[in-house]
Structure formats: structure tokens, C-alpha cells
Amino acid sequence: MFGSLTNFEGSLLDDLWRMQREMDEAFTRWSWPTGIRSVARGTYPPLNVGVTPEKADVYLFVAGMDPKALDLSIQRNLLTISGERNVPEREGVQYYREERFDGAFRRVVTLPDDVDPEKVEATYTDGVLHVSVQRREATRPRQIEIK
Amino acid sequence: MSEKSDVTARGAGEAKGGGDPRPVLRPPVNIFEDAHGITLEADMPGVSKDRLNLQVDKDTLLVEGDAQIDVPAGMEALYADVRVTHYRRSFTLSGELEPDKIEASLKDGVLTVRVPKRAELRPRKIEVRAG
Numbered sequence: 122m123f124g125s126l127t128n129f130e131g132s133l134l135d136d137l138w139r140m141q142r143e144m145d146e147a148f149t150r151w152s153w154p155t156g157i158r159s160v161a162r163g164t165y166p167p168l169n170v171g172v173t174p175e176k177a178d179v180y181l182f183v184a185g186m187d188p189k190a191l192d193l194s195i196q197r198n199l200l201t202i203s204g205e206r207n208v209p210e211r212e213g214v215q216y217y218r219e220e221r222f223d224g225a226f227r228r229v230v231t232l233p234d235d236v237d238p239e240k241v242e243a244t245y246t247d248g249v250l251h252v253s254v255q256r257r258e259a260t261r262p263r264q265i266e267i268k
Numbered sequence: 269m270s271e272k273s274d275v276t277a278r279g280a281g282e283a284k285g286g287g288d289p290r291p292v293l294r295p296p297v298n299i300f301e302d303a304h305g306i307t308l309e310a311d312m313p314g315v316s317k318d319r320l321n322l323q324v325d326k327d328t329l330l331v332e333g334d335a336q337i338d339v340p341a342g343m344e345a346l347y348a349d350v351r352v353t354h355y356r357r358s359f360t361l362s363g364e365l366e367p368d369k370i371e372a373s374l375k376d377g378v379l380t381v382r383v384p385k386r387a388e389l390r391p392r393k394i395e396v397r398a399g
Contacts, residue, residue, distance in 0.1 A: 169351030173340050180314040180337055182350055186379030208309075211300055220296035221311055231349075248313030248377020249337060 158229050165222040168202075170230055174262055177232045177254045184248030191250060195238045200252065203227035292356040295331065295379075303391055305384035306365065312355050313377035320374055322381065324367040330358045331379065364389040 125194035166183040181202055183191070191204040204256060208223040295310040308328070314335025321332040335353040359369055365383045372381045 143283045162349070168347070169337075169345065169350055170347040171339065171343040171345045173343050174393075176344075176345065178340065180350075182377075184311040184313040185378060208298065211302070214300040214307075217299040219298050219303070220308060221298045222296070244286070245334075245376075247316050248311070249335070251338070 179252040181250040188245040198232040200230045274344045291352045293352045295355045308381040327361045332356045
């Protein structure tokens with residue numbers, strides 16, 4: 122009843138989210154050191170990094186982008202992805218929620234040392250940018266024959 | 269505070285009748301209203317049209333989708349901001365909206381839902397006569 126009189130959400134889930142955030146902050150403050158290039162949880166855009174013996178894969182979750190507005194660069198094993206997302210501001214409307222990220226972003230990913238910066242492929246599908254970097258052959262694990 | 273913003277009053281994964289125990293990802297949304305209706309935009313990267321579920325049950329609008337990311341076999345995760353691939357969020361619609369005429373589109377992971385207002389309930393300018 123009262124819920125619909127205000128625009129506040131106040132759901133249990135939000136409280137849990139907040140708790141998780143506070144816990145994260147509390148723990149990172151005095152526990153083991155964090156990576157020098159690491160960023161706070163919740164930094165836009167979210168990304169995942171995975172490796173296989175052949176390549177390293179980076180997935181960047183950036184919906185609604187023009188692929189041309191994405192800028193990718195790689196320096197040795199340091200991959201930088203930057204871009205700008207413009208969410209058009211409508212005129213003559215009343216906004217209730219504006220949660221979608223708007224503006225410039227940049228994320229830096231440290232890949233394994235053995236990636237080959239010459240062999241990078243990037244595709245953008247359904248709002249996910251997938252960057253695939255080949256790893257050098259010589260460092261791949263190989264079977265050693267016992268004579 | 270206006271009482272007509274029901275569509276904004278409820279969010280999160282507390283959709284009625286959805287006893288789905290999977291952890292969910294709450295897509296960030298923009299919601300705005302003009303004279304003809306309410307528009308909702310949601311970021312759901314990784315969701316294609318066939319993996320999107322949009323449904324209206326009485327006065328509840330449910331937005332749901334599964335992100336599909338092609339991951340090579342045997343991949344070892346080094347870092348992950350996104351650990352859940354199921355998006356879900358629901359909203360309560362209010363009476364002056366017309367759920368039968370909802371239109372939706374999905375492009376590059378952005379879902380746009382347009383909920384029109386009933387024609388007879390669109391705001392009218394009320395003329396004040398000098399008396």
C-alpha cells in the first residue's frame with residue numbers, strides 16, 4: 122500500500138546488495154594487497170577474462186554500443202578497452218530511473234605474459250565485446266616423451 | 269510524489285509466481301514517461317532475441333533473459349565481474365497503461381519496451397476560464 126506512494130524501492134534485495142558492497146569494502150581495506158590495476162567492484166563495464174592453453178579471452182559487457190565507438194589497444198600483455206556510450210537524454214519526459222551508464226569508460230586488463238599482441242581478434246555481438254588474443258606456441262604445455 | 273508511477277515502485281526479483289531459485293542479474297534500466305506512455309530501456313548484454321522472455325501477467329511486467337557467451341571448452345576463469353547469466357526484473361504496471369499494446373525491441377543487448385497509456389486517459393490540457 123505505502124510502497125506505491127513513494128518511488129523508493131526498498132526491497133530486501135537492495136539491502137543485500139548494499140551489505141555485500143559494504144563487506145567488500147571493509148575486507149579490501151585491510152586484507153591482502155589488490156592488483157595495482159584492479160578497480161572497484163561495479164566499475165562499468167563489467168568484464169570477464171578466461172584463458173585456455175591456446176588463447177586468452179576477454180568479454181566486455183557493453184550493451185548498445187556502436188562498435189566504431191570502441192577503442193582497443195594492446196601493449197605487450199596489457200589490453201586497454203575504452204569507449205563512450207551515449208544514452209540519449211529525452212526532452213519533455215519525466216525520468217523515474219536512470220540506472221544505465223552514460224559516458225566515457227576505460228578498462229585495462231592484464232593478460233598472461235605469453236600472449237601475442239599481433240594476433241588479436243575482436244567481435245561485438247548482442248552487446249558483448251569478445252576479444253581473443255592468441256598465446257605463443259612455445260609456452261604452451263606439451264607432452265614430454267620419456268625415453 | 270505522484271501515485272501514478274507504480275511502474276517504478278517495484279523492482280528486483282520479487283516477481284509474483286516466479287519461484288525460480290537461480291541467482292539473477294538485475295539489468296540496469298532507464299524509465300521515462302511522456303504524454304503517450306512509459307518507456308523502459310534495459311541493458312541486457314549477451315541476450316539475443318530468442319533468449320528473451322517478456323511477459324505481462326495482470327499488472328506485472330516481467331523482463332527475463334539468458335546471456336549466451338561463447339566460451340571455449342576448458343577455459344579457466346581468471347577474472348569475472350559477471351558470474352550469473354540469467355537476467356530478471358519485474359515491474360508493476362498501473363491501471364492507466366495498456367498492457368495489450370506493449371511494443372518491444374532488442375538491439376545490441378538493449379531492450380526497449382514501450383507501454384502506451386489508454387487514449388482516454390492521456391493528460392488533457394484543462395482550460396481555465398476567467399469568471
